[in-house]
Amino acid sequence: MAGGGPRNYSANPNDYKLLEEVGYGASATVYRAIYLPFNEVIAVKCLDLDRCNSNLDDIRREAQTMSLIDHPNVIKSFCSFVVDSYLWVVMPFMAEGSCLHLMKIAYPDGFEESAICSMLKETLKALEYLHRHGHIHRDVKAGNILLDTNGIVKLGDFGVSACMFDSGDRQRSRNTFVGTPCWMAPEVLQPGTGYDFKADIWSLGITALELAHGHAPFSKYPPMKVLLMTIQNAPPGLDYDRDKKFSKSFKEMVAMCLVKDQNKRPTAEKLLKHSFFKNAKPPELSVKKLFADLPPLWHRVKALQLKDAAQLALKKMPSSEQEALSQSEYQRGVSAWNFDLEDLKLQASLVHDDDDIQEIKEEDEAMKAYMNYKEKPIASPYAGKQIPRKDSIASEQESVGEVSLAEYEIKNGKDLESSQLDSDHWEKNGLKKNASKTELPPLTSEKDALPVKNRTQTPKARQSQSGPLMAGVVLSHSASERARNSERTEIENQQPGDKAHQVRRAPSFSGPLMLPNRASGNSLSAPIKSSGGFKDSLDDKSKPNLVQIKGRFSVTSENVDLVKGSPLRKSASVGEWLVESKQTPSCQPPKDLGLNNVPASILMPHLQNLFQQTSIQQDLIVNLLSSLQLSEAGDSSQNGKLPPVQRPENNGTVEAAVSEREKLLLVKISELQARMINLTDELTAEKLKYWQLQQRLNAMSNCGEDGDRRELES
């Protein structure tokens, strides 16, 4: 087992022998490995820089943070270095993996209270340390609580951690979404409100529920619904009836964490003093016993992967079976954002809910609001009150008297922002330089900028591993992602050249949401890799319908169309359009058509005829609408109304052409929508007429019958 001693680990990948895969996240695969010079088992997290949504500053920040950590409950990195297009982070191996893995394998309904208490207490100690040193973890969840064989608990994954002392762009980035939706505090989900370390306390509360039930609250729902539920619903908690087995103090502690007003949530320090944690058993007693009879971690991970693969295969099953399965899929927690609208809708469609349509509407509304938000520049900087100022924190730390992360960051803050590529700086901070391989590529570098020779070396190194690092192995989270990932992998494999031989992970369509927080992430020329969906995995410039790329998410005109919420969008029948249409003219009193004296026997055939005509008109309108859309699409691609996507050498021109084309497409879409609304109005008017006539007919036939009866009676 790896010790955390002051030994130096080299930055030479040949000194590491990667063994089995023991975990995977949105952007990284973690291996059990041996550090050959010490013959020591360690873990190596291979962060795929090609797939990583974060820019290099963020990645470096994670690595730096981890290397400076000095707390028994926080995972430290021994060193990190770049190998080809991967960042390797060397850290202690936590032989029992994450609490999430453990639950998925052996405790699907959650752990007993004493184990939860110990896990949470250790996690809280980690948070207290991080917060005291100016860090927000931002991704507290069972998947990031790591366990060692002796029961030791450590908080891992600084993929999205933020320094509270940041200023400028980095500080503003906290006004954006970062994290994972089920665990995200309401203030994190509400763009622009700003958040602070109390967001971690909320996540801890959600993690408590996750550990108690085996899944996070709302985890069966698609991301957008989770967002809405977190913002709109009362906070989740331990239920008096359902959770009888849990103590009152546990329930109370959870309730304290899950207060929507962040100012009313306790600090980690205060929470540690809560009665729930008073009698916490040492994890060596309460946690260690949990994995007494389990197979080694890598076997468990393999089993979970096989289960996921089986789910993927079953995706091709009839929908009812799929739905049943997808329920279990969601139980693992929606651990990543995906702003591919089609995928959101697919996910939404898999949820058994009576108010599905309403939900999807809500999601679209939220998406619209979200899109609007994204369009606006982030105007207000961070909500100052909640973020301690550098100087106040510094003095607080001086009083604590530690050589801390915060101190380091304060001293080097500017360096971190502006000159992190300085290799001396890296060396100084444990990020060792390797003459040939470990220098970080410049900020703008991409996979393509790396020498081909270098790139082709990595697979060789990786093929020597016994882990399942093979092309076609799908490593991302959900089965739907995996389905698409495998599609992509197939396509990639068909491509000529060295691509087919490269060991690649399929693209992630998920991951911690990092929205427009970095300038580099907001432009087409930014070194941001596709991650918004299968379509995005193709060459961006070849996407005719690309409207915008915002960070890792792309918006296509198709999406915009959906988002704009055409009244026809969800309905198969005209009747439903009418329900949805807000353009229904106000009901006018029926005009006197002078038909009062006409016998029903004469009127009847006319009315039937009229009814038929209306139905025919109705069908006609539907057909016209669809052919109109088709012909518009055809026209635009054939007659040159819209500028064809050119492929000049200059990327700027391509972008300009694409954006011009997209603007025109959007105009077309609006026109079509306007026409559809008019046609719907006409149809509504026709229907109204028909209804009025029918009423009249009924009235008349009643009159006729009455008359006949009276005649008979007399």
Ligand SMILES: Nc1ncnc2c1ncn2[C@@H]1O[C@H](COP(=O)(O)OP(=O)(O)OP(=O)(O)O)[C@@H](O)[C@H]1O
């Ligand atoms: N040091 C370690 N020892 C053993 N297993 C680990 C270690 N670090 C991570 N893991 C396993 O690998 C998984 C993924 O690691 P990690 O969370 O760091 O990746 P990520 O890509 O940052 O994930 P996320 O989806 O949370 O962003 C963890 O859930 C855990 O199961």
